[in-house]
Amino acid sequence: MASSDQHQSPETTNLQLVLVHRYPRFGNSFLSKLQTRYRVFDPVDESDPSLLPLSGSVRVMLCLGPTPVTSETLDKYPNLECIVGTSAGYDHFDLAECRRRGIRITGAGDSFSEDAADLAVGLLIDVLRRVSAADRFVRAGSWPVKGIFPLGSKVGGKRVGIVGLGSIGSRIGKRLEAFGCSIAYTSKRMKPNVSFPFHSNIHDLAINSDVLILCCALTNETHHIVGKEVLTALGKEGIVINVGRGALIDEEELVQFLKRGEIGGAGLDVYENEPHVPKELFGLDNVVLSPHAAVVTPESFNALEELFTYNLEAFFSNKPLRAQIECE
Amino acid sequence: MASSDQHQSPETTNLQLVLVHRYPRFGNSFLSKLQTRYRVFDPVDESDPSLLPLSGSVRVMLCLGPTPVTSETLDKYPNLECIVGTSAGYDHFDLAECRRRGIRITGAGDSFSEDAADLAVGLLIDVLRRVSAADRFVRAGSWPVKGIFPLGSKVGGKRVGIVGLGSIGSRIGKRLEAFGCSIAYTSKRMKPNVSFPFHSNIHDLAINSDVLILCCALTNETHHIVGKEVLTALGKEGIVINVGRGALIDEEELVQFLKRGEIGGAGLDVYENEPHVPKELFGLDNVVLSPHAAVVTPESFNALEELFTYNLEAFFSNKPLRAQIECE
Numbered sequence: 001m002a003s004s005d006q007h008q009s010p011e012t013t014n015l016q017l018v019l020v021h022r023y024p025r026f027g028n029s030f031l032s033k034l035q036t037r038y039r040v041f042d043p044v045d046e047s048d049p050s051l052l053p054l055s056g057s058v059r060v061m062l063c064l065g066p067t068p069v070t071s072e073t074l075d076k077y078p079n080l081e082c083i084v085g086t087s088a089g090y091d092h093f094d095l096a097e098c099r100r101r102g103i104r105i106t107g108a109g110d111s112f113s114e115d116a117a118d119l120a121v122g123l124l125i126d127v128l129r130r131v132s133a134a135d136r137f138v139r140a141g142s143w144p145v146k147g148i149f150p151l152g153s154k155v156g157g158k159r160v161g162i163v164g165l166g167s168i169g170s171r172i173g174k175r176l177e178a179f180g181c182s183i184a185y186t187s188k189r190m191k192p193n194v195s196f197p198f199h200s201n202i203h204d205l206a207i208n209s210d211v212l213i214l215c216c217a218l219t220n221e222t223h224h225i226v227g228k229e230v231l232t233a234l235g236k237e238g239i240v241i242n243v244g245r246g247a248l249i250d251e252e253e254l255v256q257f258l259k260r261g262e263i264g265g266a267g268l269d270v271y272e273n274e275p276h277v278p279k280e281l282f283g284l285d286n287v288v289l290s291p292h293a294a295v296v297t298p299e300s301f302n303a304l305e306e307l308f309t310y311n312l313e314a315f316f317s318n319k320p321l322r323a324q325i326e327c328e
Numbered sequence: 329m330a331s332s333d334q335h336q337s338p339e340t341t342n343l344q345l346v347l348v349h350r351y352p353r354f355g356n357s358f359l360s361k362l363q364t365r366y367r368v369f370d371p372v373d374e375s376d377p378s379l380l381p382l383s384g385s386v387r388v389m390l391c392l393g394p395t396p397v398t399s400e401t402l403d404k405y406p407n408l409e410c411i412v413g414t415s416a417g418y419d420h421f422d423l424a425e426c427r428r429r430g431i432r433i434t435g436a437g438d439s440f441s442e443d444a445a446d447l448a449v450g451l452l453i454d455v456l457r458r459v460s461a462a463d464r465f466v467r468a469g470s471w472p473v474k475g476i477f478p479l480g481s482k483v484g485g486k487r488v489g490i491v492g493l494g495s496i497g498s499r500i501g502k503r504l505e506a507f508g509c510s511i512a513y514t515s516k517r518m519k520p521n522v523s524f525p526f527h528s529n530i531h532d533l534a535i536n537s538d539v540l541i542l543c544c545a546l547t548n549e550t551h552h553i554v555g556k557e558v559l560t561a562l563g564k565e566g567i568v569i570n571v572g573r574g575a576l577i578d579e580e581e582l583v584q585f586l587k588r589g590e591i592g593g594a595g596l597d598v599y600e601n602e603p604h605v606p607k608e609l610f611g612l613d614n615v616v617l618s619p620h621a622a623v624v625t626p627e628s629f630n631a632l633e634e635l636f637t638y639n640l641e642a643f644f645s646n647k648p649l650r651a652q653i654e655c656e
Contacts, residue, residue, distance in 0.1 A: 115482060122457055132463040134618045137619060179503060291462055291471045293457070299481070
């Protein structure tokens with residue numbers, strides 16, 4: 001049916017405005033589809049300067065990946081009401097400032113939880129059973145020369161302490177129970193309906209664990225939650241797995257513990273100063289190093305796209321948002 | 329109490345005779361303990377030639393690792409009644425010849441099943457989520473240079489076909505269910521009390537699977553059970569995991585499929601000509617190579633030692649043996 005308002009194209013009149021906030025390398029694959037449904041204001045793409053005056057009227061931001069949203073960012077968009085995020089963590093948001101301005105935020109919800117849990121378990125098996133080290137050994141042609149590869153350690157029977165029993169941590173627990181590990185956890189609060197033993201602090205958890213798996217949010221309280229004391233409590237055979245955020249661990253301290261053999265091993269997907277990984281780790285056989293890849297499979301990206309598409313629509317039609325983050 | 333038979337030492341009179349059959353590199357750690365309980369006849373160790381005349385009287389053999397027991401081996405020990413084995417596989421025994429001579433054989437039973445299942449799952453996560461490849465990427469210093477590492481594929485939702493649902497295969501199924509995989513299997517016979525769908529042959533299983541995991545025994549029937557047809561049925565995105573025996577796969581064919589990108593990836597712990605691994609695999613990022621290390625953790629060796637110690641005692645006291653192999 002022809003519109004009676006012929007002098008404006010439907011592309012600009014009928015479509016709602018969405019601000020896309022991103023690093024240039026993120027999100028190109030999402031944008032073209034988004035542009036079929038919304039008028040996309042993408043400051044990274046400077047090809048359409050006519051959109052710039054829209055800063056004052058934009059009400060919703062799609063924040064791709066962990067692109068920082070600071071108080072200065074928010075100053076540019078004074079009428080922002082909602083940030084639709086796409087990240088499992090939310091340490092890139094200035095939560096206090098968002099709360100002050102009454103801005104609602106959503107995250108990736110469960111979209112990435114299975115991937116992150118899978119990688120955490122993969123890193124743990126890899127460290128215990130020395131899979132990556134074995135692969136290096138074979139590729140270097142060492143098997144026919146050196147013979148038997150050193151023993152690994154059994155997965156079953158390990159006491160695994162999960163730090164942060166949210167949607168990722170609980171999935172890690174479920175998986176590792178099937179391997180015969182015994183699970184305990186620490187978390188802000190004891191969880192109802194969870195049978196795993198709870199420890200009120202990470203130090204107690206570390207003393208009672210062979211393995212610590214970090215999958216909690218990075219906040220002021222959890223910054224460097226694993227340092228000298230916790231590593232000492234975990235002990236010489238202890239293993240640390242980190243699929244949370246790099247700064248949960250005092251990385252310098254961890255490197256020293258690993259170099260001195262005062263801890264058994266580590267499986268790391270995240271680092272304090274990404275993409276830089278401490279070079280001292282490159283020569284160690286008891287660490288497995290992954291480039292912040294816990295949450296990148298095509299299947300999860302599809303789930304994520306579904307979630308943020310839903311949230312954008314929900315925002316414009318005043319329906320409840322999914323996977324909303326508490327700005328506490 | 330002093331023995332009345334003073335001219336013989338208790339070490340040689342009171343202890344039962346056990347033949348140890350092994351490659352020189354195997355089993356040194358077990359031998360000293362064994363010597364406290366038995367008179368050990370160890371042809372590899374030629375320091376005591378006085379034992380050689382015992383070949384005719386030895387009734388039980390402790391066979392360490394996959395040391396071959398052929399008809400020629402058996403000819404040397406005409407009064408052998410029982411072989412206490414220590415291996416998860418039994419393709420190194422001439423089963424027909426043992427049956428003909430009425431020799432009973434025991435294996436490793438479940439001692440190694442959890443380790444093998446753990447490694448199978450570890451290899452699968454590693455191939456799907458590219459863990460070893462990611463570790464290489466980070467150690468090579470590529471992350472800051474190349475940026476984002478290519479996407480992996482999600483574990484959950486994969487259709488996993490298990491070839492051989494014995495003590496290893498059933499443990500693999502249990503673990504992968506916790507990841508949200510759907511499991512099916514093929515086996516000599518359909519298993520009672522198993523809810524996983526059964527396929528009567530590996531070709532049907534491959535057509536209906538994203539992943540094939542080989543954990544069956546190597547026999548005449550299973551030799552090269554995975555060749556051109558099965559790999560074609562599995563398809564371009566398909567993944568093969570082998571923790572059974574190298575010759576379950578036509579290795580040359582697999583290498584060609586991998587090189588031509590006609591299969592998605594492979595996680596291999598065993599090879600046709602160990603310790604030699606096809607060099608064409610060393611340059612591929614979609615394979616993970618482990619040096620026949622599925623069953624080596626100290627915990628499993630302890631369980632194994634307990635089992636064969638029990639079986640030696642049971643043999644001499646006419647009690648039922650554990651983990652007996654059917655020589656069919």
